[in-house]
Structure formats: structure tokens, C-alpha cells
Amino acid sequence: MYQLRLTLVALVYKAANNFYGYQNPLLLQGLEGGKVGMLSSTLLSSVLAPLFFVPSLAITLTQPTQLKQLTYDYVIVGAGNAGLVLASRLTENPKVSVLVLEAGVSDQGVIAAQAPFLGPTLTPSKKFCAVHSTVSAQRYFPDTLYDWNYTVVPQEGLNRRTFAYPRGRLLGGCSSANYLFHQYGTDEDWDRLSANSGDPDWRWSNMKKYIQKHEKFVPPVDGHNTAGQFIPSLHGFNGVASVSLPGNNQTIDSRVLATTKQLKEFPYNQDMSGGDHSLLGIGFLQSSAGGGVRSSSSTSYLARANDRPNLTVVINAYVTKLVQTGTTHSGLKSFRSVQFTSSPGTGPTPAGTSIHFIALGPMTATARKEVILSAGSIGTPQILQLSGIGDSKFLKRLNIIPVVDNPSVGDNLSDHTLLPNLFSVQGTQSFDGVLRDQNAVNAAVEQWVQNKTGMLANNVVNNFGFARIPSSASIFKTTRDPAPGPKSPHWEIITSVRQNFYFNPGIPSPSSGSFMTIVAVLISPTSRGTVKLRSSNPFDRPLIDPRYLTTDFDVFTMREAVKAILRFTKAPAWSDYVIGPFGDTFAKAKSDAQIDAYVRGLTTTIFHPVGTASMSSPKSKSGVVNPDLTVKGTDGLRIVDASVFPFVPSAHTQGPVYLLAERASDIIKAAN
Numbered sequence: 001m002y003q004l005r006l007t008l009v010a011l012v013y014k015a016a017n018n019f020y021g022y023q024n025p026l027l028l029q030g031l032e033g034g035k036v037g038m039l040s041s042t043l044l045s046s047v048l049a050p051l052f053f054v055p056s057l058a059i060t061l062t063q064p065t066q067l068k069q070l071t072y073d074y075v076i077v078g079a080g081n082a083g084l085v086l087a088s089r090l091t092e093n094p095k096v097s098v099l100v101l102e103a104g105v106s107d108q109g110v111i112a113a114q115a116p117f118l119g120p121t122l123t124p125s126k127k128f129c130a131v132h133s134t135v136s137a138q139r140y141f142p143d144t145l146y147d148w149n150y151t152v153v154p155q156e157g158l159n160r161r162t163f164a165y166p167r168g169r170l171l172g173g174c175s176s177a178n179y180l181f182h183q184y185g186t187d188e189d190w191d192r193l194s195a196n197s198g199d200p201d202w203r204w205s206n207m208k209k210y211i212q213k214h215e216k217f218v219p220p221v222d223g224h225n226t227a228g229q230f231i232p233s234l235h236g237f238n239g240v241a242s243v244s245l246p247g248n249n250q251t252i253d254s255r256v257l258a259t260t261k262q263l264k265e266f267p268y269n270q271d272m273s274g275g276d277h278s279l280l281g282i283g284f285l286q287s288s289a290g291g292g293v294r295s296s297s298s299t300s301y302l303a304r305a306n307d308r309p310n311l312t313v314v315i316n317a318y319v320t321k322l323v324q325t326g327t328t329h330s331g332l333k334s335f336r337s338v339q340f341t342s343s344p345g346t347g348p349t350p351a352g353t354s355i356h357f358i359a360l361g362p363m364t365a366t367a368r369k370e371v372i373l374s375a376g377s378i379g380t381p382q383i384l385q386l387s388g389i390g391d392s393k394f395l396k397r398l399n400i401i402p403v404v405d406n407p408s409v410g411d412n413l414s415d416h417t418l419l420p421n422l423f424s425v426q427g428t429q430s431f432d433g434v435l436r437d438q439n440a441v442n443a444a445v446e447q448w449v450q451n452k453t454g455m456l457a458n459n460v461v462n463n464f465g466f467a468r469i470p471s472s473a474s475i476f477k478t479t480r481d482p483a484p485g486p487k488s489p490h491w492e493i494i495t496s497v498r499q500n501f502y503f504n505p506g507i508p509s510p511s512s513g514s515f516m517t518i519v520a521v522l523i524s525p526t527s528r529g530t531v532k533l534r535s536s537n538p539f540d541r542p543l544i545d546p547r548y549l550t551t552d553f554d555v556f557t558m559r560e561a562v563k564a565i566l567r568f569t570k571a572p573a574w575s576d577y578v579i580g581p582f583g584d585t586f587a588k589a590k591s592d593a594q595i596d597a598y599v600r601g602l603t604t605t606i607f608h609p610v611g612t613a614s615m616s617s618p619k620s621k622s623g624v625v626n627p628d629l630t631v632k633g634t635d636g637l638r639i640v641d642a643s644v645f646p647f648v649p650s651a652h653t654q655g656p657v658y659l660l661a662e663r664a665s666d667i668i669k670a671a672n
């Protein structure tokens with residue numbers, strides 16, 4: 001138990017420094033070179049798993065070679081957020097057999113995937129690797145076993161910076177590795193999807209029923225009175241995955257709430273889940289957790305299907321391509337087979353290069369009914385292109401034989417950007433103080449170990465909100481409002497007490513002082529990017545180019561968000577707390593040009609890529625899937641994951657993915 005506590009303490013520090021960006025080099029040195037050693041969650045998995053068993057998987061095979069059969073009714077690629085919803089729903093019929101192929105590892109016993117506070121240790125830090133930095137990329141992008149360890153190509157709109165682009169690589173996918181914010185987007189998001197695709201059943205009036213199937217709203221772990229913090233009628237209480245309000249008061253909560261009374265610009269919003277209810281305003285975060293433990297698609301949807309003999313899940317199974325199995329009378333190319341192999345080694349590799357290949361020869365699984373791609377917004381377009389489904393001219397250049405010419409594959413990448421704004425604050429009550437106090441950290445660890453409450457049981461954020469730029473703003477003279485409707489936000493504000501900032505190379509982390517970070521997120525981006533193959537080698541990481549802040553609207557909105565956040569901190573509620581912006585570029589950012597430079601220097605991602613296999617109407621010449629999620633020009637192949645959203649929803653994306661996958665399960669059941 002001593003080792004457990006030591007390891008948890010170190011993970012607390014790692015979590016604190018990974019969240020939203022900044023790593024304290026001294027702290028890292030301490031962790032990597034000190035007694036605790038390189039604290040990997042692998043250690044936790046192997047040594048400590050029995051102490052923290054959370055029901056997730058039971059029948060999972062750990063290698064493709066353990067498969068006793070290779071033909072199933074459905075083959076699902078990716079045991080991620082969407083993939084496990086499908087696996088769980090399709091196997092409700094005991095006559096239907098399902099194989100799920102997952103390249104990543106198990107989530108069982110992975111403590112960092114369980115304690116909400118430790119989630120950020122699963123993915124590489126977002127610490128910026130400056131092109132002019134003297135520090136190697138490897139030093140600041142340490143690969144993790146639970147992540148695909150991607151990086152973005154140098155971003156033109158962000159001073160040609162590159163940075164880590166986390167994607168979960170374990171059972172549950174990103175739902176096991178994310179930061180647990182849980183919402184559904186606005187009704188206007190879903191109504192736009194419906195209008196664009198021509199399918200009335202994507203409308204919110206139809207989609208909202210899936211909340212009841214998906215969500216199990218549970219009380220917060222501290223048992224506080226939640227009256228006025230959420231609206232019960234917007235939630236499900238008997239669904240599969242737990243959702244809860246914060247269970248550990250943070251020092252700034254009361255100031256945030258006071259601000260909502262003091263500034264008309266930031267009204268209080270009683271429920272932040274979205275849908276029928278507006279997202280505008282500030283309220284309490286709802287997290288995908290219950291009882292102080294993360295709820296992922298693995299611990300919820302897979303757990304309920306564990307004992308079904310008709311479901312087979314294989315981890316360490318890397319899908320290299322889809323195999324064409326014929327052509328229909330109408331000329332559609334059938335893809336009912338999937339080629340896969342043992343996952344390559346996951347040891348440290350320099351960011352952006354090939355992964356060392358140690359796999360056995362390829363195997364092929366075949367679906368009697370359908371193959372369903374749920375490999376996520378990066379994996380899905382990668383597999384499509386490797387299979388000859390994509391832009392023919394581009395594929396030929398990579399010596400891949402084109403089968404279905406579709407230039408939309410891998411296009412239209414859309415993501416939310418993130419800018420951490422750091423403020424110096426008074427006193428020692430910020431999270432910085434807690435982290436410098438070994439006794440406080442030990443006590444928090446002890447509390448979670450004993451009864452799953454306290455700091456580790458909680459998300460790192462308690463309050464957040466959404467806002468619009470005024471309709472009279474000058475940008476609307478030249479740009480059409482990209483939000484899906486007047487109730488949907490343009491940007492998001494996330495309040496946090498963490499020491500949590502991105503620093504310009506040369507400005508060391510302060511070893512004293514207290515900080516508050518208020519994050520600005522661009523919610524309705526107009527920049528669009530791409531995910532394209534680097535080569536025909538399936539183990540080469542694809543080229544990810546979100547093209548962040550390459551439009552006037554996106555730059556304008558981030559600038560206005562920074563100005564609004566400065567106004568937020570001028571409310572009387574902060575007068576005895578906030579000292580002022582921290583860091584030269586922020587403190588001196590007064591003119592629009594200075595704010596823009598500050599924004600371009602620090603913005604990265606909040607990990608919500610969508611759109612790389614967009615849904616469009618069957619008649620549309622662009623797009624990758626039809627409204628029923630079948631892949632255009634193909635037969636026997638669907639896509640169910642975040643890649644099909646043509647626009648990034650006005651929310652954190654796991655909730656929309658859950659609803660998408662619930663409806664997709666119904667569509668697939670009805671079609672077969």
C-alpha cells in the first residue's frame with residue numbers, strides 16, 4: 001500500500017502539470033529522476049490493479065492470435081467511445097455475433113483512467129515544442145502507453161508551432177482518457193445536422209430520447225444539495241453511463257457564482273448539458289463519473305455486455321486496412337473484410353515518426369452483415385485511405401490503388417481551440433498551494449484510496465460556461481455567423497484554480513505564487529484542416545493539420561474571448577483575489593494586434609476533432625457517409641464515430657458521440 005500511495009502522489013503532480021498544457025521541468029525532473037522513477041500508469045496497472053478493480057471487461061482477448069473464429073455478423077474497428085456503445089447494443093440480441101478490434105491496451109486496473117483528477121496523466125502533455133526551443137520534442141512529448149502520441153504539423157496560424165494531439169488508445173478510447181466534461185450540444189447543432197443531411201431523425205426532437213438510454217445521473221460524491229445546480233427533466237437516471245455534478249468544492253466556486261450575479265454578460269445557467277436548454281451562461285460542470293470514479297464506454301457499455309458469449313473484443317489488434325470483398329450490381333464496392341495484426345510496440349518513439357513494427361503477419365476477419373469503422377476522427381480517415389477510399393490522385397502518389405474516389409475523406413477537419421489565460425491571485429488557497437503541500441496531497445490520496453471522495457474523485461474544473469459575440473460585432477459584416485443558431489455559443493470559458501499555463505520558452509515556471517487560469521475555447525470555428533496519410537505504411541502516423549486560426553472569424557473570436565475574460569476578472573467578486581494577468585505577453589496585450597500575437601503564441605487544442613468522414617445528404621457530391629452512416633460508394637461499410645460530424649458540436653464531444661452511437665445502433669439493427 002505504501003507504493004500505491006507514493007505512486008498516486010506522483011500522479012497527482014503529473015496530472016496537475018499535464019492538464020491543459022504546462023509542465024514544470026523541475027517537477028518533471030523530480031518525478032523522472034527521483035525515487036518514484038518514471039511514473040507510468042503501466043506500473044499502476046500491473047502492481048496495483050487488484051486494489052482498484054472497477055468492472056469493465058471480462059472476456060477480452062489480449063492478442064489477435066487467440067481468436068478461434070474469423071467470421072462474425074459485425075466487425076467493429078475501434079473499442080472507443082462509439083465502438084463500445086455499438087458492441088453493447090448490437091449484442092443485446094443473443095443471435096448476433098460481434099467482433100471488436102482495438103489497437104490499444106486494456107483499461108482494467110489503470111488507476112489514472114479511474115480517478116477523475118488523474119485523467120490528464122494518460123495522454124502526453126500539451127507542452128508546446130517550440131521550433132526555436134532547445135528542448136527536444138521527446139523530452140516534452142513523452143509518449144504514453146494509453147495514447148496514439150500524435151502531433152500536429154506546424155500550424156501556420158499559430159506561429160508554425162507543433163504540439164501533441166492526444167487520442168485515447170485503450171478500451172473506451174478517448175472516453176477513458178478524456179477530461180470527463182459531459183454535455184450534448186445544442187438542439188440547434190442537431191437540427192443543423194438534420195438539415196444538412198436531409199434526415200429528419202437527426203433532429204434534436206428525435207435525438208433527445210437517447211439521453212434516457214445513455215445517461216444515469218447520480219448524486220455527487222460529497223452528497224451536497226444540488227438543487228439549482230441542474231435541471232432534472234433534462235437528464236436520464238436509468239441509462240448506462242454515470243454523470244454527476246462536482247463533488248469537491250473549489251476555492252473560486254463562490255466567486256464565479258457571484259460574478260454571474262454581478263455581470264449581465266455572464267448570467268448563471270442552471271444546467272450545462274445543452275439540448276433544449278440554452279448553453280449560454282455559466283454553471284456547474286457535469287462529468288462522466290459516478291461515485292468518485294470515471295464512467296467510460298468501457299466501464300459502462302462494455303461492462304454490461306461482458307458476459308455475453310456473442311461479443312468478442314480483442315485488444316492489441318491493429319487494423320491495417322479494409323479488404324474489398326466484391327462489387328454489387330449497382331457498382332458499389334463491398335468491404336466486408338478487415339485486415340489486422342498485433343499492435344506494434346508502444347515504446348518511446350520520436351514524435352511524428354513511424355512506430356517500431358513488431359507485429360505478426362496480417363489476419364483477416366469477415367463480417368456477414370457489416371463492417372463498422374469506429375476508429376475516431378484520426379484513425380477512421382487513415383484506415384479509409386489505406387483501403388483505397390479517398391482522393392484517387394493523392395492515393396496514387398502514395399502507391400495505393402484507389403477503389404472509391406472520394407476527395408472528402410480526411411478533409412473538413414474541425415476542432416475547438418484552447419487558450420489558457422493565467423492570472424496571479426492573492427493568498428495560498430489556489431491549487432498551487434495544495435500542490436506544494438505534501439501533507440495536503442497525501443491526505444487527498446488517502447481520501448480517494450479510502451472512500452473515493454475528495455480532490456482525486458473530482459474533475460479539475462467545477463464551473464464553466466458559454467458565450468456569444470454580439471450580433472453587432474464588426475466581423476459579421478464580412479463573415480456569416482458560423483454558429484448553428486442564436487442559442488448556440490461562439491466561445492467557452494472554463495474557470496480553474498490550477499497552476500496551468502503555457503509559457504514562452506525562457507520564462508520558467510514560478511516556484512511560488514498562486515494562480516488562476518481561465519481558459520478560452522473557440523466553439524464555432526470556421527478553419528478547416530485535413531488528416532492525410534504520411535505514406536502507405538499503416539504504422540506511420542498520419543499528417544494532422546487542423547489549420548487552427550486560419551480565418552478572420554476564428555482570430556476575431558479568440559481575441560474577443562480574451563477581452564471578455566479580462567472583463568470577467570474585473571467583477572467585484574474578484575477584487576480581493578485577482579492581482580492581474582500573469583506573463584509579459586498577456587499583461588502587455590492591450591491592442592488588438594497584441595492580443596492576436598498573444599493568442600497565436602499560446603493557443604493549442606481542446607481535443608475535439610470531427611469532420612474527417614463527414615455526413616452529408618445522399619445526393620451531395622461532397623461528404624463521406626450518408627445519413628444512415630453508410631460510406632458513399634460502398635456496400636457493407638458504415639462509420640460511427642466523431643469523424644462523421646460535419647461541424648464540431650457546440651460542446652465537448654463525448655456526449656454527442658454517445659447519442660450518435662445510440663441512434664446508429666438503432667439504424668443498424670433496423671437495417672439488418
Ligand SMILES: Cc1cc2nc3c(=O)[nH]c(=O)nc-3n(C[C@H](O)[C@H](O)[C@H](O)COP(=O)(O)OP(=O)(O)OC[C@H]3O[C@@H](n4cnc5c(N)ncnc54)[C@H](O)[C@@H]3O)c2cc1C
Pocket residue numbers: 077078079080081082083101102103104123166167168169170171172173174175177178179180181182183317318319320374375376377379380383606607608609640641642643651652653654655657
Ligand atoms: C485528452 C482528451 C481530453 C478530452 N476531454 C474531453 C472532455 O472533457 N469532454 C468531452 O466531451 N470530450 C473530451 N474529449 C473528446 C472526446 O473524448 C472524443 O471526441 C470522443 O470520445 C471520440 O469518440 P470516438 O468514438 O470518435 O473515438 P475514440 O474514443 O478515440 O475511439 C477510437 C478507438 O479506435 C481505436 N483505433 C484507432 N485506430 C485503430 C486501428 N487502426 N486499429 C484498431 N483500433 C484503432 C482507438 O485506439 C480508439 O480506442 C477529449 C479527448 C481527449 C483525447
